[in-house]
Amino acid sequence: MPPIPPVPPASASLLSLSDISVWAVLPVLLLGAAVTVLHFVDPRFSRRYARAFVSIIVQLLMVAAYTWAVFQLNHWLAGVAGYCLLVVVITGLHPYGRRRWLPMLLSVAVAGALAVGCLLLALKVLPTRTVFVVSSVLLVLHLVTSTASTLKAFEVGHRVTRDHRIYLLANGATQLESLMPSVRRALRAGLLRQLRHRPTSFVVMLPVMMVTLLLGGFTPAAALAVTILFALAALGASVLSALAALWLCTHHSSGL
Amino acid sequence: MMQLELNNATLYDGQTALSMTAATGLLTCFTGGTPLGRRRWLHALMGFEPLTGGYVCLDGEPLTPQSAPQFRRLMAYAPVCLEPVGELYPVEPPTVEQVFHLRRNREQPISNAILAEEVRRVGGSGDPRFQLIAVASLLGTPIVLVDDPPVASVSYLRALADGGRLVVVASDEAAVHDACHLIVPIP
Numbered sequence: 001m002p003p004i005p006p007v008p009p010a011s012a013s014l015l016s017l018s019d020i021s022v023w024a025v026l027p028v029l030l031l032g033a034a035v036t037v038l039h040f041v042d043p044r045f046s047r048r049y050a051r052a053f054v055s056i057i058v059q060l061l062m063v064a065a066y067t068w069a070v071f072q073l074n075h076w077l078a079g080v081a082g083y084c085l086l087v088v089v090i091t092g093l094h095p096y097g098r099r100r101w102l103p104m105l106l107s108v109a110v111a112g113a114l115a116v117g118c119l120l121l122a123l124k125v126l127p128t129r130t131v132f133v134v135s136s137v138l139l140v141l142h143l144v145t146s147t148a149s150t151l152k153a154f155e156v157g158h159r160v161t162r163d164h165r166i167y168l169l170a171n172g173a174t175q176l177e178s179l180m181p182s183v184r185r186a187l188r189a190g191l192l193r194q195l196r197h198r199p200t201s202f203v204v205m206l207p208v209m210m211v212t213l214l215l216g217g218f219t220p221a222a223a224l225a226v227t228i229l230f231a232l233a234a235l236g237a238s239v240l241s242a243l244a245a246l247w248l249c250t251h252h253s254s255g256l
Numbered sequence: 257m258m259q260l261e262l263n264n265a266t267l268y269d270g271q272t273a274l275s276m277t278a279a280t281g282l283l284t285c286f287t288g289g290t291p292l293g294r295r296r297w298l299h300a301l302m303g304f305e306p307l308t309g310g311y312v313c314l315d316g317e318p319l320t321p322q323s324a325p326q327f328r329r330l331m332a333y334a335p336v337c338l339e340p341v342g343e344l345y346p347v348e349p350p351t352v353e354q355v356f357h358l359r360r361n362r363e364q365p366i367s368n369a370i371l372a373e374e375v376r377r378v379g380g381s382g383d384p385r386f387q388l389i390a391v392a393s394l395l396g397t398p399i400v401l402v403d404d405p406p407v408a409s410v411s412y413l414r415a416l417a418d419g420g421r422l423v424v425v426a427s428d429e430a431a432v433h434d435a436c437h438l439i440v441p442i443p
Contacts, residue, residue, distance in 0.1 A: 160341045164349050170302050170333035171395060172360035174325070185347070 055093050059141075062089055067133050074129070083136050087112065090140050096148040103248035104151065108143045111241035115139055115233035122229055130216040135230055138205040142234060143241045150190025150242040151249060157182040179250050190242050206231055257281070258315055258330075258398055258422050260301060265310035267296055272443035273310055278424050280398070282437040283417040286426040289442035291404060294426035295336070297442060298401050301424065302328055329360065332392035336404040337384065352391055364396060379408035389413070398422060410435040 031053070038046035066082045087109045091097040097104050116136050120128055161182060168178040209230055213223035258280045264273040274297065278284040286294045299305045301312055303324030312319040319327050338349035356366045374390035375381055385406050392400050393416060402425045405413060414435045417423040425432065433439055 157347060161347055163335065164338070164341070164347070166299065166302075166304055167333065167335055167338060168350050168355070168358070169304075170328055170331060170401070171355050171392065172329070172332075172358045174359065177358055181347075181350070 059090065059093060062086065063137050066137070070129055070133050079129075079132055083113070083116075083140075084109065086136065087140055090144050094144050094148055096152055097144060100148075100151050100245075100249065103245045104144065104147050106248060107241040107244035108140060108147055110244060111237040112136065112139045112143050114240065115237035119226070119229055119233050123226070130213065130218075131226060134209055134212045134216075135233075138209055138230075139234055139237060142205055143237060146190050146238045147241045147245050150186045151245055153189030154182055154186035154246055154249060157185045176250070183246050183250065186246060187239075187242055191238055205234070260399060260422055260424070261313050262297075262301070263310050263313060265300060265312060266308050267300065268306045268308045270308075270443070274440070274443060275310075276438075276440040278422055278438065280420060280422045281417055282422070283414050283435060284422075284424045284438040284440060285433060285436040286424070286440050286442055287428055287433060291336075291426075291428075293442055294428075295403050298333070298403055298424065298426050301401060302331055302333060330397055331399040331401060332395040332397040334385070334388040334392040334400070334402045334405070338388065352387070355391060355395075361395060364394065366394060370394065378412045379406060383408075385409070399424075402426070405432065407431045 035046055035050060038049055063086075066086050069082050070079050087105060091101065091105050091108060094104075116132060116139060119135055120132060123131060158179075164181070165178045169175075206227055210223050210227045213226055214220065218226065260278045262274050262276045264275055266273045276284070286297050288294075296305050300307060303312070303319050303321070314327055314330070317323065340346040340348050352371065355361060356364060371387070371390060371394065374394055375386050378386045378390045378393070380386065383406050385404075386409060389402055389405060389409055389412070392402065393412075398420075399422045400413075400416060402409075402413060402423070404427055405425050407429055410432050413423050413425060417437070425436070427433070
C-alpha cells in the first residue's frame with residue numbers, strides 16, 4: 001500500500017482534480033456494497049435510496065455549475081438567471097414539488113429573492129458574490145423543504161376535514177373562513193419545527209453558512225453577524241413562502 | 257313565502273331524477289334509500305353535491321357555483337354528528353363558538369344561557385344532535401336543514417316550520433314522518 005502523501009498547508013495552492021488519489025474509489029465501492037446488500041434485504045427501499053443518491057449528486061452538480069457561473073460571468077444578470085434556474089430545478093427535484101409545482105415555485109422564488117436581497121443590501125462592501133451564492137443555495141433548499149411540508153399538511157388536513165368544512169360553509173362561513181383551520185394546521189406543521197431546534201434543514205444550514213463565510217475570507221465576527229442576519233431572513237422568508245403557497249392553493253381551490 | 261325546489265335533479269352517480277318543492281311553513285322530509293344518500297340530497301340543496309341533471313332553485317333562481325354562497329346565507333345546517341377525524345393526530349371539529357364568531361354570525365345574540373335554553377327546548381341535553389339543531393335554529397336563517405334529527409326534536413322542528421321557516425329534514429323514522437307535512441321518497 002503506497003504511503004499517503006502529507007496534506008499541503010492551507011497557504012499552498014488550492015487542490016485540483018489531479019490531487020485526488022485513486023483511493024477515491026473506496027467511498028464508491030462502499031456505497032455500491034451498501035446498495036447491493038439493501039437490494040437483497042429490501043429491493044423497493046434500495047431503489048428509493050439509489051434515486052435519492054442520484055438526486056443529491058444532481059443537486060451538487062447544479063450548485064457547482066451555479067457557483068461557477070456567478071463567479072465566472074460576474075454579472076448581476078447571471079446571478080438572477082442562475083437563481084431562477086436554481087429554484088426551478090430544486091423545486092422540480094423535490095418529490096412534492098412536482099405535484100404542486102407552480103405554487104411552490106412562485107412562493108419560494110419570491111420569498112427567497114426578498115431574503116437574499118435584504119441580506120445583500122445589509123453588506124456595505126464586497127464580497128457579495130460569496131454571500132449571494134451560499135445564501136441563495138441554502139435558502140432555496142430550506143424554503144423548498146419547509147414550503148413542501150406546509151403544503152403537504154394543508155392537503156392532508158383539507159382532504160380529511162370535508163364534513164367540518166361543509167358544516168362551516170353551510171352555517172355562515174366564507175370560503176376563506178372554512179379553510180382557515182386547515183391553513184393554521186399547515187403553518188404549524190411547516191414552520192413550528194424550525195423553532196424547536198430539531199435537526200431540520202434550518203438548523204443545519206446555519207453552521208454551513210458560517211463555515212462557508214469563514215472560508216470565503218470573512219472575519220469570525222463578520223461571519224457571525226451575516227449568519228445571524230441570514231437566519232432572520234430565512235425565518236421571515238419561510239413564513240412568507242408558506243403563506244404565499246397556501247394563498248395560491250386556496251385561491252385556486254374549488255372549495256370542497 | 258320561500259320555495260326551495262329540486263327540479264329533475266340527478267346526483268352525479270345517480271340514475272333517477274328527483275323533483276320536490278319545499279316551502280316556508282312546511283316540514284319536508286327526505287326518506288328511503290341509505291342515510292348517506294339522504295345526506296347527499298341535503299348537501300345538493302346547499303350546493304355541495306354536483307348534479308349531472310336538473311337543478312336546484314330557490315324562489316325560481318337556479319343554484320350555480322357562483323350563486324351558492326349567496327344561497328347558503330339563507331340556510332343553516334345541522335349534521336347528524338361532528339366528530340374528530342384522524343387517529344394519530346385527531347382534528348377537532350368546529351365548535352359552537354367558532355360558528356358564532358364567523359363574520360356573518362357575529363350580530364346574532366348568543367350566550368351560554370341562550371344556547372342552553374335552546375338546547376332544552378329542542379329536546380334536552382344528552383344527545384349532541386340537540387345542540388347542533390339548536391345552533392342551526394339560533395342562527396336565524398329562513399331555511400333550516402337537519403340530517404337525521406332525533407325523534408325527541410321533531411315537535412321543535414315542526415314548531416320552527418309553523419313559525420315561518422322552511423325546514424327540510426332527512427330521516428327514516430316513522431315518528432318523524434308523522435310530524436312532517438311533506439314526505440319525499442328518495443329513488
